[in-house]
Amino acid sequence: MESKDYLKDISEIKDLMNKSSRFISLSGISGILAGIYALIGAAIAYWLVTEYSSGILILNGKIFRLVMLDLFLIALFSVVTGIILTTRKAKKNGANIWDTSSRRLVINFLIPLVAGGIYILVILNQQKYGQTGALMLLFYGLALVNASKYSIGDIRYLGFIQIILGLICAWLPGYGFWLWVFGFGFMHIIYGTWMHFKYDVKK
Template identity: 60%
Template sequence: MESKDYLKDISEIKNMMNKSSRFISLSGLSGILAGIYALVGAFIAHNIIQEIKIIENPLKRFFVIFDTVTTLFVVAVSVILLSIFTGIVLTVRKAKKNNARIWDGSSKRLVINFLIPLVTGGLFCLVLIDKAVFGLIAPATLIFYGLGCINASKYTLGDIRYLGLINVALGLVATQFVGYGLYFWALGFGVMHIVYGAVMHFKYDRIK
């Protein structure tokens, strides 16, 4: 009996230490919604790209492509901002429900470690746009986003590491299929986010 109580105490202490060092209020539902936003964005981008393909004049197509890049950039940024906003709202709601602090040492470390690869990747993508290397933009976003997830996984629920590894793998594979990057992007940011969010929701959120 004493042995069971001892093991229970150790387990409780371990859980307390884990909560103090990791931000565990991430919402699974926000992952699902982010995936849906990404799929909608990919659908819009796909339709825009298809309109370019029907232009027969090479010179006209060249100039239209540059204008289209700006439009696609706006679509991508809109998806990102909407995902971030949704994530913040749902995470704050979950944290309040669990009486957990929202902005503490663990959440700060989470954000910083996530943003380092993400900002680096964003700057790298701007270089790719400047050099007109459009075919590697989608793979680059997948790779750097995946690295951000892996880097941040040390300060939140470890499941996000698998999402990161999958996105890095998809990004690397996408570099070998230039021209199909949007489909990999939809798979990584869309489908994988929905799967990840569903797993997180049923594994952590639903039991609360």
């Protein structure tokens, strides 16, 4: 009987240590909404390109800038939604939204993402547009894998998928737009739904 109690105590201690070192208040709904934003933004970008630039993005500077604004708004809405819903979930669970684990999560997520973003801006400035989608997927995937050490470990699987999609996109640049849509749109919806029912819905 005592050995069972010891095992239970050890399990509880291990669980507390894991929670204290990882930020586990990420919202599955925010992932779903991020995917929806990406699909809406992709539809707008596709319409802009096909309707106003004959499908040749690099020949129309104004359309290109509008597409970049579209991407920026997708990222902005996704980040703001994620912050709001994650903060709400953390408060509901009595967790601190900004502690050591959440700071580590943000820092480790931003390092590959910011480096990748700067690199993408550099090559766009050089008018090298062909690998933009692949690079977005790759650096985003690396950011997820890097941050997974300080959050729900399952996000690394989404990161692996994004990396694989990025490599396929680099190999088949002609399908870059559709791979971007699948990675940032449908995969976020699928992943967010899975995470919502696994962690957010009370059993």
